Amino acid sequence: MMEMYRLHGLTKEEYERVLEKLGREPNHVELGILGAMWSEHCSYKSSKVFLKMFPTKSEMVVQGPGENAGVIKLDESVWITFKVESHNHPSYIEPFNGAATGVGGIIRDVLSMGARPIALGNSLRFGPLDDPKTKHLVKGVVKGISAYGNSIGVPTVCGETFFEECYITNPLVNAFCLGVLPAGKMYTSRAREPGQVLVLIGSSTGRDGVHGAVMASGEFSQDRESKRSHVQVGDPYFGKKLLEALMEIIEKDLVVGLQDLGAAGLAGASSEVANKSGMGVELYLEQVPLREEGMEPYEILLSESQERMLLITQEEKVKHIENIAKRHHLECAQVGKLTDDGQFRAYFNGNLVAELPVSLIVEEAPVYMRERTEPSYLVELRKFQQEQLPYVDLKEALYNLLSSPNVCSKEWVYSQYDYQVGTNTVLKPGGDAAVLRIKWSARPQIRSERLIAITMEGNSRMVYLNPYEGGKFVVAEACRNLACVGAVPVGITDCLNFGNPERPEIMWQLEQAIKGMAEACQSLGVPVVSGNVSLYNETVDEKTARNIYPTPVVVAVGVVENRKFLDHKFKEDGHLIFLIGDLKRGSKVDGSEFLKRIHGKVLGDVPEVNLEKEKALHGLLLRLINEDLILSAHDVSTGGLMLCLLECLFGTSLGATINLYTDERLDFFLFSENPTRVVVSVKKEDAETFKDMVEAKGIDWVLLGRTTDDGILRIELYDEPVMEEKLEPLEELWKNTLEKALSHTL
Amino acid sequence: MKFAICVFPGSNCDYDVYYVIKDILGQSAEFVHYTQKNLEGYDCVVLPGGFSFGDYLRAGALASKTPLAYAVQDFAQKGGLVLGICNGFQILTELHLLPGALLKNENLRFICKDVYLRVENSQIPFTRKIEKGEVLNIPIAHGEGRYYVPEDLLKQMEDRNQIVLRYCEKDGSITPSSNPNGSIDNIAGVCNKEGNVFGLMPHPERASEDLLGSHDGLLFWHSLIS
Numbered sequence A: 001m002m003e004m005y006r007l008h009g010l011t012k013e014e015y016e017r018v019l020e021k022l023g024r025e026p027n028h029v030e031l032g033i034l035g036a037m038w039s040e041h042c043s044y045k046s047s048k049v050f051l052k053m054f055p056t057k058s059e060m061v062v063q064g065p066g067e068n069a070g071v072i073k074l075d076e077s078v079w080i081t082f083k084v085e086s087h088n089h090p091s092y093i094e095p096f097n098g099a100a101t102g103v104g105g106i107i108r109d110v111l112s113m114g115a116r117p118i119a120l121g122n123s124l125r126f127g128p129l130d131d132p133k134t135k136h137l138v139k140g141v142v143k144g145i146s147a148y149g150n151s152i153g154v155p156t157v158c159g160e161t162f163f164e165e166c167y168i169t170n171p172l173v174n175a176f177c178l179g180v181l182p183a184g185k186m187y188t189s190r191a192r193e194p195g196q197v198l199v200l201i202g203s204s205t206g207r208d209g210v211h212g213a214v215m216a217s218g219e220f221s222q223d224r225e226s227k228r229s230h231v232q233v234g235d236p237y238f239g240k241k242l243l244e245a246l247m248e249i250i251e252k253d254l255v256v257g258l259q260d261l262g263a264a265g266l267a268g269a270s271s272e273v274a275n276k277s278g279m280g281v282e283l284y285l286e287q288v289p290l291r292e293e294g295m296e297p298y299e300i301l302l303s304e305s306q307e308r309m310l311l312i313t314q315e316e317k318v319k320h321i322e323n324i325a326k327r328h329h330l331e332c333a334q335v336g337k338l339t340d341d342g343q344f345r346a347y348f349n350g351n352l353v354a355e356l357p358v359s360l361i362v363e364e365a366p367v368y369m370r371e372r373t374e375p376s377y378l379v380e381l382r383k384f385q386q387e388q389l390p391y392v393d394l395k396e397a398l399y400n401l402l403s404s405p406n407v408c409s410k411e412w413v414y415s416q417y418d419y420q421v422g423t424n425t426v427l428k429p430g431g432d433a434a435v436l437r438i439k440w441s442a443r444p445q446i447r448s449e450r451l452i453a454i455t456m457e458g459n460s461r462m463v464y465l466n467p468y469e470g471g472k473f474v475v476a477e478a479c480r481n482l483a484c485v486g487a488v489p490v491g492i493t494d495c496l497n498f499g500n501p502e503r504p505e506i507m508w509q510l511e512q513a514i515k516g517m518a519e520a521c522q523s524l525g526v527p528v529v530s531g532n533v534s535l536y537n538e539t540v541d542e543k544t545a546r547n548i549y550p551t552p553v554v555v556a557v558g559v560v561e562n563r564k565f566l567d568h569k570f571k572e573d574g575h576l577i578f579l580i581g582d583l584k585r586g587s588k589v590d591g592s593e594f595l596k597r598i599h600g601k602v603l604g605d606v607p608e609v610n611l612e613k614e615k616a617l618h619g620l621l622l623r624l625i626n627e628d629l630i631l632s633a634h635d636v637s638t639g640g641l642m643l644c645l646l647e648c649l650f651g652t653s654l655g656a657t658i659n660l661y662t663d664e665r666l667d668f669f670l671f672s673e674n675p676t677r678v679v680v681s682v683k684k685e686d687a688e689t690f691k692d693m694v695e696a697k698g699i700d701w702v703l704l705g706r707t708t709d710d711g712i713l714r715i716e717l718y719d720e721p722v723m724e725e726k727l728e729p730l731e732e733l734w735k736n737t738l739e740k741a742l743s744h745t746l
Numbered sequence B: 001m002k003f004a005i006c007v008f009p010g011s012n013c014d015y016d017v018y019y020v021i022k023d024i025l026g027q028s029a030e031f032v033h034y035t036q037k038n039l040e041g042y043d044c045v046v047l048p049g050g051f052s053f054g055d056y057l058r059a060g061a062l063a064s065k066t067p068l069a070y071a072v073q074d075f076a077q078k079g080g081l082v083l084g085i086c087n088g089f090q091i092l093t094e095l096h097l098l099p100g101a102l103l104k105n106e107n108l109r110f111i112c113k114d115v116y117l118r119v120e121n122s123q124i125p126f127t128r129k130i131e132k133g134e135v136l137n138i139p140i141a142h143g144e145g146r147y148y149v150p151e152d153l154l155k156q157m158e159d160r161n162q163i164v165l166r167y168c169e170k171d172g173s174i175t176p177s178s179n180p181n182g183s184i185d186n187i188a189g190v191c192n193k194e195g196n197v198f199g200l201m202p203h204p205e206r207a208s209e210d211l212l213g214s215h216d217g218l219l220f221w222h223s224l225i226s
Helices: A012-022 A028-037 A088-093 A095-112 A132-152 A224-230 A236-251 A265-277 A297-302 A315-327 A358-362 A377-381 A394-402 A460-465 A467-485 A504-524 A593-599 A611-626 A640-649 A666-671 A684-696 A727-742 B014-024 B067-077 B087-094 B151-159 B218-225
Strands: A061-063 A070-073 A078-086 A116-126 A156-163 A172-182 A197-202 A257-260 A280-284 A308-313 A331-339 A343-348 A351-357 A425-427 A434-439 A447-457 A488-497 A528-534 A538-540 A545-547 A551-560 A576-581 A632-635 A655-660 A677-682 A700-708 A712-717 A720-726 B002-007 B028-033 B044-047 B081-085 B101-103 B111-119 B135-142 B146-148 B163-168 B187-191 B197-200
Touching: A012 A351, A012 A358, A028 A265, A028 A297, A028 A351, A028 A358, A070 A488, A070 A528, A078 A095, A078 A447, A078 A488, A078 A551, A088 A095, A088 A132, A088 A172, A095 A116, A095 A132, A095 A172, A095 A236, A095 A257, A095 A308, A116 A132, A116 A236, A116 A434, A116 A447, A116 A551, A132 A156, A132 A236, A132 A727, A156 A434, A156 A447, A172 A447, A172 A488, A172 A551, A197 A236, A197 A265, A197 A315, A236 A308, A236 A315, A257 A265, A265 A280, A265 A297, A265 A308, A265 A331, A265 A343, A265 A358, A297 A343, A297 A351, A308 A315, A315 A331, A343 A358, A351 A358, A394 A593, A394 A640, A394 A666, A394 A720, A394 A727, A447 A467, A460 A467, A460 A504, A460 A551, A467 A488, A467 A504, A467 A551, A467 A611, A467 A632, A467 A677, A488 A504, A504 A528, A504 A551, A504 A611, A576 A611, A576 A640, A576 A684, A593 A666, A611 A632, A611 A677, A611 A684, A632 A640, A640 A655, A640 A666, A640 A677, A640 A712, A640 A727, A677 A684, A684 A700, A712 A727, A720 A727, B002 B014, B014 B028, B014 B218, B044 B067, B044 B087, B067 B081, B081 B087, B081 B218, B087 B101, B087 B197, B111 B187, B146 B187, B163 B197
Parallel strands: A078 A528, A116 A156, A280 A343, A488 A528, A655 A712, B002 B028, B002 B044, B044 B081, B081 B197
Antiparallel strands: A061 A070, A070 A078, A078 A172, A116 A172, A197 A308, A197 A331, A257 A308, A280 A331, A343 A351, A425 A434, A434 A447, A447 A551, A488 A551, A538 A545, A576 A677, A576 A700, A632 A677, A655 A700, A712 A720, B101 B146, B111 B135, B111 B163, B163 B187, B187 B197
């Protein structure tokens, strides 16, 4: 028995804790349950203490962290709910199904709140594309997301894709879902009273994914490829039928609560429900509809088969639910009931196979305040002095950057996603944020005059250079993206992807990043309403251990009033181009794509975000958009000002003449990724009003130039030409880079 | 006008079509479940997009073997107006109400994007409010949209004016680069000989409001209603 606990991912100390609390040795089934539920993935044992730093409340927050997803009041009649979650480990082992089930899982989280999912997003990170295995991963992951999201009929409206060496064997797949529900009709995973029953609905239960939670809570070692059977298989068609059946069940008021089955399967879902309800639970495992013969209680309890949901209801409503399930071709069975004694009991054909206190399973997993040490690598990074970088030819650097998969167009990715199904997508992928209107055709009362905006943002290089400042940087950029389309941020959901928490340097990164993020959230007035932590993104080979860069991914959701929104593209010939924001500081290239791509370095320190200026800039942008004083707005980020200008021009057939008056090195000026800067375009006649308004807010501005009609980008320094490029070949390169990089797969 | 919107398990543009017909056009619309055998009393039947029966086996193949599909067949044979969008178009070819087949896209990937379409036949009830040669901006979203018919049949279809829409450039020219999925002759939509059954891969219901970027799709609906 002493060796068994290790197989279930428990440490010796954790197992001793079990023995002490239980007063006896757990049997095999019980050990399986505890191993899964005490895993990092389910219990957040390493991160819990730090997550408390996040602000989680505001006037609009109905439900903060702790439920399947956070909920926010959009207006008097509509609430929205959203969450982001990782599916990293499975996506490396089996990219198609790993990613597909990530999408399925996050959709069910939103369904659990009683909401109809209306938007998806994905944040993806891989190793460099010259690795054949990475090409396979990228294609598989994108195809998996595409297959699931498109088929289930929820549009994938936003996302990001990034490539860096540290993700080569630990790719990141973070899936986001947002849903809408009628105000006041939120469901939780709680029963109202003992005696209420549990109904399992959806797909049948098979052997897939047993141990998924344990796998996602360990580092990868050399046998990583052999863990394929731990990955679940998704079926979007079943997901779609489950979605429609649940909508009907909810509308007919047939349940008191819902809980999706994810990590740790039926054992996890039922013990969570019992714990939240302050009750016990009994399960009758022979009632569970099975996919395979001869399944053991252990497997039935811990299977992570997809497309299943646990409903909490009164016994007299079960028949009605069964009928609906039948009409949607779904399995459905009453598999247990809530009791009043706080015990988790599972029976199989009348035999008691597991009996544990619910609190032991859910509440008493250890909470660790792990050791934290500032990593020594930072000392080396900080020695960087950009002045020592050799000069490079601007044109050459530009072409080189446009052929970087981190800079180029991600159309290859998002064109594989149906981003318009549901006919709510107002601003499509490719800009700073997606904008959606809210309508639920089946229930016309669920409609809002407000639009919502969604953006996903992560900049792990910056977080690696300085987790605290990097954490601020990421949150600030996400909120800035929203401001650029005209939205006020109302909530954030985050996915914290980090390495092995048992290493003090990693824990330090985690603590610092959360601290920085929390400070930015506080200062920008945005609560964190839900989230997920993915640790152990580490690969241990013979002698080396490789951890990913600390990668917090932030999804910010905002509200657009009066349908006043903007995209990033320049609109007409003859408009003035301004840069506004925090401009009176040196252009740093630390942590930039320019430094990595052109000079092969990830060095330096994060250009710090001045949160006061950041906040003022967002307020200013909203005002400018509201008063129609700007015609486009685009945040300066990856690739710096140069890439920002190009993205404003691509697809418009316009050109631009940029006159610079700066004494800085031009490569630094054009490629710096300093934060808190936005490029806007303004009609000539509005220029004075515009400038007054910018200055009144204490924001800096500089006139960069004007748009032209000839499709040429001209850059002048003190009125001397320094560069003149036709935009068409640049755009071609930008458009085709990713497809080219992905071709010639083995 | 009274529309029937066919709902198969896995249909996912059913509500989008319903919204356009009901909320934007103010017409009457009802959902019809795939088990239903009768379509009497409707003026037009719409088969919406989606992944009917998960698109397992072949897109549209399973849906074409349902009671509702046979009712659609019956309805069409009696001269009723039938519109198939995306998956609906696939079902109509599987039902042989429309000639040809829809194969996997040439690049083997799902493609979601805005495309331009040239209207080649403005004589049928679905296009009569559109000028021949007019260029429309309407999105596509499909994995199996490469239209194919054998050459001899294609010739006959052309002679009978059954090619209704072709993928084109913004200026209306038919080029290989404007063909998103490898369809033969850039074909995006076809009708039957009689002109009462029309199938197209693009989604007019996604281009029926300025808020969503284009209202060109409204022309089809207005043609039907007028």
